[in-house]
Amino acid sequence: MLILALYKAVPARTTKIVTIGGVLKREEMDLVMNPFDNKAVEAADFLKRAYGGKVISLTMGPDFKLKPIASNLFEAPVEGVDESYILSDRRMAGADTWATAYTLALGIKKIVDTHLSALDELLSLLRSRTSPQEFREKAKELYEKNLVPNIIYSELPTLKGSTLSDRLIKGESDFEEAARVIQKVKEESERFIVVAGIKTSDGETGSTGPQVAEALSGIYGRFIPSVTYVRELEADPESGYLYVVRRIGDLLQKLRLPLPCVITISTEYRPVPPQLKARKRARLFSYGKKITESIVYNADSLNADPRNLGFAGSPTIVGPGIDIGAPPVQKFVGKTLVLSTRVEEFELNGKKYGPFEKFTKADTLPPEVLDHLREKGVVKLFSLEDLVEELFGVRVHVAAKH
Amino acid sequence: MQQNTEYKDVWVYCEVQDGALTRPTTEVIAGARKIADRMNMKVVGVMIGYNLEKVAREPIYYGADEVIVCDSPLLKSYQALPYTYVLSDMVLRLKPWAFLFVANEVGRELGARVAYKTITGLAADCIDLLVEDFVMHTPQGTLVFKDCIAQVRPDFATRIAKIFTPKHRPQMSNVRPGSFSPLPRDETRKGEIIRWEAEIPAGAFAVEVLEERRLPKSNVKLEDAKVIVSLGLGILRDASGNPRNPVEAYEHAEKLAAIIKDRLKVETEIGASRALIYAGVKELEGLIIKDRQVGQTGKTVAPDVYIAAGISGAIQHRVGIMRAKKIVAINTDPDAPIFQIAHYGVVGDVYEVLPKLVQLLGGGEVEA
Secondary structure, three states: OEEEEEOOEEEOOOOOOOEEOOEEOHHHOOEEEOOOHHHHHHHHHHHHHHHOOEEEEEEEOOHHHHHHHHHHHOOOOOOOOOEEEEEOOHHHOOOOHHHHHHHHHHHHHHHHHHHHHHHHHHHHHHHOOOOHHHHHHHHHHHHHOOOOOOOOOOOOOOOOOOOHHHHHHOOOOOHHHHHHHHHHHHHHHHOOEEEEEOOOOOOOOOOHHHHHHHHHHHHHOOOOOEEEEEEEEEEEOOOOEEEEEEEEOOEEEEEEEEOOEEEEEOOOOOOOOOOHHHHHHHHHHOOOOOOOOOEEEOOOOOOOOHHHOOHHHOOOEEEEEEOOOOOOOOEEOOOOEEEOOOEOOEEEOOEEEOOEOOOOEOOOOOHHHHHHHHHOOOEEEOOHHHHHHHHHOEEOOHHHHO | OOOHHHOOOEEEEEOEEOOEEOHHHHHHHHHHHHHHHHHOOOEEEEEEEOOOOOOOOHHHHOOOOEEEEEEOHHHOOOOHHHHHHHHHHHHHHHOOOEEEEEOOHHHHHHHHHHHHHOOOOEEEEEOEEEEEEEEEEEOOEEEEEEEEEEEEEEOOOOOEEEEEOOOOOOEEEEEOOOOOOOOOOOOOOOOEEEEOOOOOOHHHHOOEEEEEEEOOOOOOOOOOOOEEEEEOHHHHEOOOOOEOOHHHHHHHHHHHHHHHHHHHOOOEEEEEOHHHHHOOOHHHOOOOOHHHEEOOOOEOOOOOEEEEEOOOOOHHHHHHHOOOOEEEEEEOOOOOOHHHHOOEEEEOOHHHHHHHHHHHHHHOEEOO
16 A cells, blocks of 8 residues: 655744745745644554555655655654655746645656556566566565565565565465466555645645645546545555544544545544554565655656646735734723823814813824823823723722722 | 636535534625625525525525525535535536635535636635735736735735635635624525536545534534633743643633623633644643634634733734734733734733733623
8 A cells, every 4th residue: 555645844933934926935944844744644654554555755845955854754653754755846836736736646646656667567577477586586676666565575584485476486376376466466556545734834725635636536537535634544455445534513424435545634633553463464565665765756757737837837826915904093001191081172272182082092192282181180001990991881990999 | 818708706605504504604605795796796605415495595595696506315415526526517617707615624625626626726714805906027027817806815924915816717715714794694685596407427426424423512602702811822821930820810711701791791702822722731621622712723703802811923813813893912921913913902911910800890880
């Protein structure tokens, strides 16, 4: 089972935000892993330990900024990511969720295809009636690249001697059985699972997960389900179904979905340790190596249509920003000067002022007016009592003050 | 580029629960009404489900001009694939100018899939919708796109951004609950109900709903409260920086909410900032629950009075409370961003100010 964990690098809280026309300049900011994606990596790790396969991390952005984040994931709990892919190209910059989903879906297809063609190489060797030794050599080569699971070839001490390659050499298996095993692995690879966080801490849209599913549906020409806010998770690799519990408002839905699929993992998700029995099977279908050097794909290696990438491929454009306005009048307790009572209209130096309501802010009045009102003894500092009176219409008894 | 002139009307995806429109749906209809009137277009409700006969006219009572209803036993429970199929089919054939969803679990997923499928943009978490010309400066010159929706949403930086979808139609958004006030329900409003027969491929039913159950309804009603007393991380320490038992602050807030309710005869509620909820303070377990969260990921609120106690006021929180009529901020830090948008500021200790407010409200007399 290929488990693809999507993640995004987001600006660190401490970094200075650099944008050009509303588009983040990620290459100039300190980036960290989107905190919501940690749940996706946790769920991916659980799926692998319970059902076998490998966890592949996938992201998009400037590779030199992303590599350190990708490296951390190799150490993620419990077993860490097995492989890391980064989609990096200048043409991908400035993507909205549509263009991001398009690019990620192409990346997913490319990764899945790489695994399928490795298995096809083995199948064609079998068809050409190669020798078991030659088959084993090819399997070893693919194992080193982490493209075949332990059931086909492995150097794990617990499995050595009992893999398909070993059994062919020992005459315990034949090419027909071998083809069946490889076909099974192939089918499982086609039933991949994409896991993602429910949203990112920068954009907070929650759109990318479902849009990746839609993009994959287009690429594969079939309905690929997405389920968001998954809080419980179980897979049955034999039947190819995933069982999830998701929350929609106050409704809990338990769903059975076929693979491939895309799920986003709720912050409420808690992984449970896999059963011992499951772990045994999982080991056979897991991959023995970790490739700890991120693999980088550019737009050309994805066969991407440049018109669908980055800013050019984004239907939405971020317009000018606006500040949330301060209220016209602000009063601070113990700081702001206000009128302690209503003041009727009056004349000062030939000019008319007022009338002023009780609690009118006095600091902003012309100095001579303020002085005049001060002399009349109606200027005071705004108090908590005044706040209660103005805001709630509750007048505080003089007696209640003491 | 698509010929934009053939696209018309503002669609609203209508969610039904317990035989009624959900409140956020009625809010989005009000938002749609605002931009549709500006464009001389219709507001069209779109409803998918089963046994919708009784509820089909509700969008009209709340301000829509027409409702498209797709009613089938196959569509009884929400599922992304068949619902996306039906909506995308409608969009491609009927060409709406705008399509709005509620920014909740369903609206976010469904809107995202429909937008991708119909090759258009989606602005998430909108808090307002305006109609403006969008001016784009390109190396080839300045382009003006007449009458686009400015989809107003909180920005990741510190401000609010307007998102435009200049070239693609429909312009799609999901709108945060609390952003618009529903129009009064009016049963005399007339409008057409259009039945939509969908032929959905079997493949769209790949996901099987095995079980559905409702969680106990939360009794936190931030949406309806006229006064909200909200707590933030600041309650963990007093003005001198000494740790305090935050339950005390909660009790002060509770007393304040109770006394305001009692004296002013209005609904009150206790809210919390995201920071306080995610801090996972053990003492506050069961008291400061997720349903109380105010802000971008929580609820947008519009009370008459919002009292922010010990809340520093991150942009997400400020956006969540900007529709409050009056904001009172209590914080020991005079530079806390919350003071920028507060009508009343109290630089002081929550542990002193809240009890004082309780005392004043309890002792004072209500003016007629």
